Amino acid sequence: MEYCIDPNIERASTLPAAFYRSAEAFEACRERVFARSWQMIVGAEESVRLPGDAMPFAFMEHFLEEPLLLLRDENDQLRCLSNVCTHRGNLLVLSPQRLRGAIVCGYHGRRFHLNGQFAHMPETNGMQNFPCAADNLAQLPLRTWRQFVFTSLDPAIPFDEWANTMERKIGFLPVEHFRFDPTRSRDYLVRANWALYCDNYLEGFHIPFVHKSLSNALNWSAYRTELLPWGSCQVGIGRGGEEVFDLPPHHEDAGQAIAAYYFWLFPNIMFNFYPWGLSLNIVRPQQPNLTRVSFRAYVWKAEKLGTGAGADIDLVEREDEAVVEQVQRGIQSRFYRAGRFAPKQEQGVHHFHRLLAGFLAQNPALA
Numbered sequence: 001m002e003y004c005i006d007p008n009i010e011r012a013s014t015l016p017a018a019f020y021r022s023a024e025a026f027e028a029c030r031e032r033v034f035a036r037s038w039q040m041i042v043g044a045e046e047s048v049r050l051p052g053d054a055m056p057f058a059f060m061e062h063f064l065e066e067p068l069l070l071l072r073d074e075n076d077q078l079r080c081l082s083n084v085c086t087h088r089g090n091l092l093v094l095s096p097q098r099l100r101g102a103i104v105c106g107y108h109g110r111r112f113h114l115n116g117q118f119a120h121m122p123e124t125n126g127m128q129n130f131p132c133a134a135d136n137l138a139q140l141p142l143r144t145w146r147q148f149v150f151t152s153l154d155p156a157i158p159f160d161e162w163a164n165t166m167e168r169k170i171g172f173l174p175v176e177h178f179r180f181d182p183t184r185s186r187d188y189l190v191r192a193n194w195a196l197y198c199d200n201y202l203e204g205f206h207i208p209f210v211h212k213s214l215s216n217a218l219n220w221s222a223y224r225t226e227l228l229p230w231g232s233c234q235v236g237i238g239r240g241g242e243e244v245f246d247l248p249p250h251h252e253d254a255g256q257a258i259a260a261y262y263f264w265l266f267p268n269i270m271f272n273f274y275p276w277g278l279s280l281n282i283v284r285p286q287q288p289n290l291t292r293v294s295f296r297a298y299v300w301k302a303e304k305l306g307t308g309a310g311a312d313i314d315l316v317e318r319e320d321e322a323v324v325e326q327v328q329r330g331i332q333s334r335f336y337r338a339g340r341f342a343p344k345q346e347q348g349v350h351h352f353h354r355l356l357a358g359f360l361a362q363n364p365a366l367a
Contacts, residue, residue: 003357009350013338015357017331020193025360026288029195033267033359034064036156038163040269040282041070041080042294044149046180051076052098052114056083056091059153062292063285066153068140069093073114074101080151081116082138103137112137146175156359157230162265165228169261170273172248174300178277184297190321192328194268194285195356197293200324201281202264202348204234210319217242217309218259225348230355232348236260236309243275243308260309264348266355274310276301289328293317 003019006012019025039060047055047070054071058064069083069092081103083092090107093099102119103112110121116137124130140151145163190197200206204223208215222237238244238259245258263271270281277300284292295317299305306312330336341350 002361003353005350005353005357007354009341009343009347012341012350012353014199014341014349015195015353016338017333017336020196020328020331021288023288026193026285028360029267029285029356030064032362033356034060034285035153036359037267038143038150038152038155038157038159038265040280041149041151042282042296044070044078045147047096048072048078050098052100053096054093054099054103055096056093059151060284064153067091068151069103069137070149070151071099071103071114077115078142078144078149079115080140080142082140084137085110086118086135086137087121115139147178157266162230165231166233166263166271168252169233169263172251173273175278175298178298178300181297181299184299185295188293188295188317188321189286190291190293190324191289192291192324193288194283194291195352196324196327196331197283197291197320198264198268198352199349200320200327201262201270202232202234202352203342203346204236205342205345206323210323211316213312214309214316217311219257225345227347227351231263231265232351234260234262234264234348236262238308243304245275264352266352267359272310272313274304275308276304276310279310279313 003015005015041057043055047053051072051074054069056067056069059066059068067083069081070078071081072078085092085105085107087105087108087110090105092103092105099114101114103114108121111119113119116139118131118135140153141155143150143159150159204220207218207223208220217239219237219239224235226233226235235253236259238257240257242259247254247258261273268283272279272281278298280296280298282294284294286292295313
């Protein structure tokens with residue numbers, strides 16, 4: 001399945017409506033996009049702190065259900081391993097726990113060292129060419145950015161080119177010291193295709209029409225999108241009198257009243273930085289017309305909560321849900337084929353469609 005998005009935004013049309021409706025396109029995204037992507041291991045920073053700590057998880061719950069295991073080995077090294085026994089495919093670790101020196105399969109007693117290497121199995125007499133590399137647990141790449149941990153099944157993007165692009169803008173913030181606040185974190189179910197949700201996020205064009213309270217906090221005429229190799233950054237300028245970042249003198253945006261930095265990393269992760277801290281959005285496809293969005297709040301300056309562009313992110317999210325679900329219904333129309341990009345306002349959406357088209361053609365370089 002291939003899509004062609006003209007690199008010239010002034011000539012380009014959006015992805016066709018059929019993409020957002022198609023089960024075939026949804027399945028293609030599963031393998032060609034998400035299996036090649038970096039995904040955050042949610043809860044890693046809270047659950048795996050000491051040697052022996054282990055947390056089973058699915059790569060992408062209810063979408064790419066690859067069983068994985070995050071753990072710290074005896075040398076305090078963080079590892080991501082397959083959570084499937086190499087003997088008969090049994091799941092190894094069923095709940096978060098502290099392992100006592102080994103991973104032990106509860107089916108036939110096969111044991112693995114905490115680095116994933118095969119250690120022992122009963123009743124192996126007579127086996128030839130045993131053990132071999134296939135008896136070890138598969139080890140996945142593991143990368144960290146500040147306090148966050150990521151892995152990939154088959155990464156197509158160099159991690160540093162993907163995540164470290166945020167440092168240029170927010171490198172002055174002590175993100176590793178932001179504290180997760182479960183009371184401000186929740187999941188939303190959106191009855192729309194995952195890519196429609198991203199389309200909506202990636203432009204500020206709709207803000208004065210959909211988000212009246214947010215529009216009062218931002219100077220929409222100064223709102224801008226800056227493209228990154230594997231993402232984008234939307235820069236929200238305060239209207240005046242709002243909470244804004246205290247930027248260091250050497251910062252490239254010094255002298256500007258920056259109320260928010262909205263980063264999107266291909267294909268589905270958003271880092272929203274406000275003077276109070278970070279609102280993290282993780283977009284998880286569930287079905288062609290159903291998406292789960294996880295909001296996780298990390299607080300830096302609690303006294304600034306409830307102010308500025310990040311004052312009521314729950315309201316903004318519900319407003320976004322409503323309009324995206326309307327679009328999902330609208331694209332079922334036999335009369336709608338594709339739209340055109342507003343060249344100034346929808347650069348982020350155009351960039352997303354170009355990247356997505358490149359991955360679906362199984363050639364990310366095309367993007």
